Amino acid sequence: MTAAALGAAADTPPPARQGRWVRSEEARGLAMISPTFLYALALLLLPVLTVLAYSFWTQDYLDIDRTFTLENYRQALTEPIYRDLFVRSLWISLVVSVATVVFSYPIAWFISFHGGVHRNLWLFLVTVPCWTSYLLRVMSWKVILGYGGVLNTGLISLGLIDEPVTSLLYNSNAVVITLVHSWAAFAILPIYVSLQKIDRTLIEAARDLGDSRMRAFFRVTLPLSLPGVVSAFLIVMIPTVGDYVTPRLVGGKDGVMIATAIQTQFGKGANWPLGAALSVTTMVLVSLAAAVVVFALKFAVRRIR
Amino acid sequence: MPERPMIEIENVSKFYGIYKALDDVSLSIAEGEFFSLLGPSGCGKTTLLRSIAGFETPTHGEIYIDGAPSLALPPNRRPTNMVFQSYAIFPHLDVAENVAYGLKRLKLTPQEEKKRVGDALDQVRLSGLGQRKAHELSGGQRQRVALARALVMRPKVLLLDEPLSALDKKLREEMQVELRTLQKAVGITFILVTHDQYEALALSDRIAVMFGGRIAQVATPKEIYQHPRTRKVADFLGGMNFLKARVLGEQAGAVSVDAARFGAVSLAKPHGFSASDGHVTVGIRPERLRLLWDDDRAPHELAGRIENRAYFGEVTHLTVGIDGLEEPLSMVETNNYGADDLPIGAEIRLAFDPDAFVLLAEDPPVSRV
Numbered sequence: 001m002t003a004a005a006l007g008a009a010a011d012t013p014p015p016a017r018q019g020r021w022v023r024s025e026e027a028r029g030l031a032m033i034s035p036t037f038l039y040a041l042a043l044l045l046l047p048v049l050t051v052l053a054y055s056f057w058t059q060d061y062l063d064i065d066r067t068f069t070l071e072n073y074r075q076a077l078t079e080p081i082y083r084d085l086f087v088r089s090l091w092i093s094l095v096v097s098v099a100t101v102v103f104s105y106p107i108a109w110f111i112s113f114h115g116g117v118h119r120n121l122w123l124f125l126v127t128v129p130c131w132t133s134y135l136l137r138v139m140s141w142k143v144i145l146g147y148g149g150v151l152n153t154g155l156i157s158l159g160l161i162d163e164p165v166t167s168l169l170y171n172s173n174a175v176v177i178t179l180v181h182s183w184a185a186f187a188i189l190p191i192y193v194s195l196q197k198i199d200r201t202l203i204e205a206a207r208d209l210g211d212s213r214m215r216a217f218f219r220v221t222l223p224l225s226l227p228g229v230v231s232a233f234l235i236v237m238i239p240t241v242g243d244y245v246t247p248r249l250v251g252g253k254d255g256v257m258i259a260t261a262i263q264t265q266f267g268k269g270a271n272w273p274l275g276a277a278l279s280v281t282t283m284v285l286v287s288l289a290a291a292v293v294v295f296a297l298k299f300a301v302r303r304i305r
Numbered sequence: 306m307p308e309r310p311m312i313e314i315e316n317v318s319k320f321y322g323i324y325k326a327l328d329d330v331s332l333s334i335a336e337g338e339f340f341s342l343l344g345p346s347g348c349g350k351t352t353l354l355r356s357i358a359g360f361e362t363p364t365h366g367e368i369y370i371d372g373a374p375s376l377a378l379p380p381n382r383r384p385t386n387m388v389f390q391s392y393a394i395f396p397h398l399d400v401a402e403n404v405a406y407g408l409k410r411l412k413l414t415p416q417e418e419k420k421r422v423g424d425a426l427d428q429v430r431l432s433g434l435g436q437r438k439a440h441e442l443s444g445g446q447r448q449r450v451a452l453a454r455a456l457v458m459r460p461k462v463l464l465l466d467e468p469l470s471a472l473d474k475k476l477r478e479e480m481q482v483e484l485r486t487l488q489k490a491v492g493i494t495f496i497l498v499t500h501d502q503y504e505a506l507a508l509s510d511r512i513a514v515m516f517g518g519r520i521a522q523v524a525t526p527k528e529i530y531q532h533p534r535t536r537k538v539a540d541f542l543g544g545m546n547f548l549k550a551r552v553l554g555e556q557a558g559a560v561s562v563d564a565a566r567f568g569a570v571s572l573a574k575p576h577g578f579s580a581s582d583g584h585v586t587v588g589i590r591p592e593r594l595r596l597l598w599d600d601d602r603a604p605h606e607l608a609g610r611i612e613n614r615a616y617f618g619e620v621t622h623l624t625v626g627i628d629g630l631e632e633p634l635s636m637v638e639t640n641n642y643g644a645d646d647l648p649i650g651a652e653i654r655l656a657f658d659p660d661a662f663v664l665l666a667e668d669p670p671v672s673r674v
Contacts, residue, residue, distance in 0.1 A: 204360055205393035207380045209407030209458065223397045
């Protein structure tokens with residue numbers, strides 16, 4: 001566009017037209033997004049392209065051999081250790097996102113439908129845990145879930161169990177519990193927004209046409225809030241697959257996820273190309289999984305009618 | 306109305322905090338009747354309609370639908386269906402799915418369901434549009450979908466919450482005719498909420514005029530237009546010239562008053578009439594005053610001069626000053642004889658019929674708390 005406008009200005013000067021383009025909606029729009037766009041280009045697209053390039057190269061200690069090879073992908077996809085880690089990472093992220101959405105939906109629904117004048121206060125309270133560092137929040141789950149932790153001592157003093165439960169910490173359960181808690185606010189907000197947008201008369205219309213409260217929810221509220229549910233799902237699922245800190249801190253041996261393996265390749269393993277191939281594979285897998293989940297959700301909601 | 310009552314509203318009040326949205330409303334609506342609730346915004350007409358539908362719970366009183374006390378029933382268990390002001394078309398469903406929405410619960414066979422949806426769409430002249438999405442419909446079409454969706458349920462009572470207010474004038478007039486035809490065809494009791502007096506007059510078998518949470522008058526359109534009970538009712542249902550008159554005498558069923566320059570006038574005595582201080586308000590509709598041209602003569606004439614004139618296409622509204630009257634009179638003339646060409650200040654004569662006067666009761670004071 002810019003080039004075309006400059007070209008036109010060069011041979012026969014139509015200053016009016018050029019001026020008009022500069023003042024047009026389109027030009028202003030482009031000018032508005034260009035800083036963000038350039039930023040994203042420099043810090044998102046270029047690194048991703050670099051990782052992509054590395055995944056097709058090989059490393060010999062400190063030297064990078066830039067001949068094209070698919071060896072890294074062969075390793076990433078066939079080595080049992082990586083396969084297990086992919087499956088576990090996808091599974092954990094799926095469980096985390098399902099659990100987060102299931103726990104967040106009622107909260108968002110309550111705030112939207114029964115929050116009354118205190119809606120903003122409720123939303124504010126939802127974001128309060130995000131004020132402390134992510135690391136601190138993960139560490140505090142260690143305190144809660146540990147052998148001599150809050151949960152175990154509490155249950156013992158209530159007489160519900162005789163000795164501490166060891167299956168709480170240093171396994172995938174701990175990872176799921178911690179992640180669900182960390183991501184709840186990020187799921188509540190998009191669901192809340194989509195619930196807020198629903199015209200309340202539609203729910204009255206459903207009730208008027210014979211639906212009980214429950215049926216009206218499943219036939220009107222839920223389908224119309226689906227965009228919020230889908231974004232909550234994606235917001236939780238995509239970053240969770242590659243999460244590094246949480247498995248590292250509370251996951252123990254059984255909670256190791258793919259990010260740990262990637263970190264090892266870039267660090268001690270000194271095999272950047274393999275690490276890059278693992279990263280790219282993760283990206284592709286999580287995109288596919290996300291697409292499957294989105295379609296499954298849409299299909300399920302269509303069936304409710 | 307000799308028919309069986311379909312809706313009986315008994316002493317219904319609704320408070321929001323200390324605000325009275327409905328103040329001791331009682332009303333009986335017959336089976337198959339086209340009934341309108343007419344009033345300005347905030348008069349409680351929508352609250353009353355929503356109480357019948359089950360979306361509001363009155364603080365006091367009871368509503369019987371087809372003989373059954375209904376306040377304890379949720380909206381989905383009442384034999385009523387509603388056409389919402391915003392139409393409330395489900396945006397995630399197409400037209401046929403919208404219309405079939407309430408039928409799903411009835412567990413019909415697919416053929417039966419299809420037939421009923423098809424019939425309902427035919428009824429509102431939307432055949433063939435079943436696959437359209439809500440956002441692809443015009444305002445008039447959305448209104449028809451809402452109507453079909455409610456009618457397909459075969460309710461005992463159809464509730465319409467200002468269904469025509471979002472349409473432009475032309476379409477609104479078309480839909481009025483259609484609504485009236487449809488109601489006669491299906492024979493269902495219709496209750497219409499509207500603030501448009503012409504809509505209420507054109508459509509209804511009977512009208513209830515509401516002010517401040519109370520019913521001011523219930524009557525047929527003709528009765529309510531020609532014999533409004535109070536000044537407010539008269540004013541809300543079109544133009545009215547109000548005059549202070551002095552009571553000359555009372556007979557059985559009649560009152561004679563001295564209506565200023567109009568002279569002595571005999572009026573039908575309304576039920577419960579009392580003129581405490583010997584003065585009453587009488588009214589005469591603008592169209593009951595008639596311009597006299599050149600040699601026209603009438604048994605009752607007044608002379609005046611034109612103070613203002615507004616051209617409305619088919620009619621002209623004139624404001625005529627009369628010596629000895631505090632307020633100028635407004636009158637409506639068809640434009641066949643050149644009323645639209647009369648200059649302001651012109652001296653004219655007008656004719657009136659003493660039988661056209663109505664005696665108006667004082668409005669009860671409105672208190673909503």
